[in-house]
Amino acid sequence: MGKIIAISSGKGGVGKTTVAANLSAALAQEGKRVLVVDTDIGLRNLDIVFGVQSVIVYDVTDVYENKIALLDACYHFPAYGDLYFLPASQAIDKEDIEEEKFYDMIKAAANQFDFVVLDCPAGIETGLKNAIRTADVAVTVVTPDMASLRDADRMLQVAEACNVKEIYVVINKFNRKLVRKKLMPNVDEILNRLGAPLLGIWCFEDRMVQFQNRGELIVTDSRRKCVKEIKNSAKRLMGEQVPIKIR
Numbered sequence: 001m002g003k004i005i006a007i008s009s010g011k012g013g014v015g016k017t018t019v020a021a022n023l024s025a026a027l028a029q030e031g032k033r034v035l036v037v038d039t040d041i042g043l044r045n046l047d048i049v050f051g052v053q054s055v056i057v058y059d060v061t062d063v064y065e066n067k068i069a070l071l072d073a074c075y076h077f078p079a080y081g082d083l084y085f086l087p088a089s090q091a092i093d094k095e096d097i098e099e100e101k102f103y104d105m106i107k108a109a110a111n112q113f114d115f116v117v118l119d120c121p122a123g124i125e126t127g128l129k130n131a132i133r134t135a136d137v138a139v140t141v142v143t144p145d146m147a148s149l150r151d152a153d154r155m156l157q158v159a160e161a162c163n164v165k166e167i168y169v170v171i172n173k174f175n176r177k178l179v180r181k182k183l184m185p186n187v188d189e190i191l192n193r194l195g196a197p198l199l200g201i202w203c204f205e206d207r208m209v210q211f212q213n214r215g216e217l218i219v220t221d222s223r224r225k226c227v228k229e230i231k232n233s234a235k236r237l238m239g240e241q242v243p244i245k246i247r
Contacts (some may be wrong), residue, residue: 001110002110002112002115004063004115004136005093005139006138006139006159006164008120008131010142010150011148014142015141015173015208017046018172020046021049022217022219022230023139023234024115026230027237028082029234029236030238032081032115033115034115034116035113036117037086038087038088039060039088040122041086041127043090043121048212051197052087052188056087060087060089062090063105070187071112073086074086097159106118106131112197118134136164138164139170140167140170141169141170142170142194144174145184152194160162166197168242169190170199170201170233171190171198171202173186173204175203187222187246196242199233199236200233200244219231
């Protein structure tokens with residue numbers, strides 16, 4: 001059975017969906033068979049990041065209700081490797097999802113893939129809990145600001161309460177210049193506050209919005225400063241011992 005990874009954030013706007021998409025693609029580029037699922041029922045955005053928002057036919061609800069087979073509902077992106085994407089539904093609410101049926105669907109998907117990456121809704125409501133209880137790994141995305149840190153701390157507590165085996169933090173939109181000016185907390189301050197292992201530090205990249213608006217993933221552009229760390233984060237999820245260098 002493949003490993004199920006829940007990508008979550010306590011606060012919106014921290015780049016959770018961007019992390020989920022690029023981390024999934026990086027795993028696929030390492031030769032893994034990867035499925036990324038948008039579990040933000042009613043408010044999907046992952047389709048925009050992948051550039052398929054205008055061609056969606058099937059979504060997670062069709063698979064959940066056994067109307068269509070999983071692979072027939074997914075979008076395949078061979079340009080990134082063996083990467084598949086299952087969109088969320090915008091036609092129903094999170095509360096309409098039956099927890100056990102959703103759990104069974106995700107666990108069944110893990111039998112067909114090396115990794116199943118869940119792009120979870122922000123916050124700690126029903127949608128997040130439905131997703132995270134299926135997970136082997138929880139990755140909480142945080143930005144270096146106090147509001148995000150406080151919400152991430154609560155998110156980590158939810159993951160622990162759901163008995164997730166592995167829990168990590170990705171620090172996103174990190175800006176070394178602002179840290180040096182003491183306008184942003186440094187890595188030690190963030191980790192001391194959260195008390196969870198660090199999966200990666202993804203530096204701020206001003207071209208990220210440009211990539212997303214084109215429906216492309218920045219992980220394909222090796223010239224970008226953040227791409228090496230995205231790839232290293234994927235390797236760490238695969239069990240490789242890749243050191244994190246903190247200046």
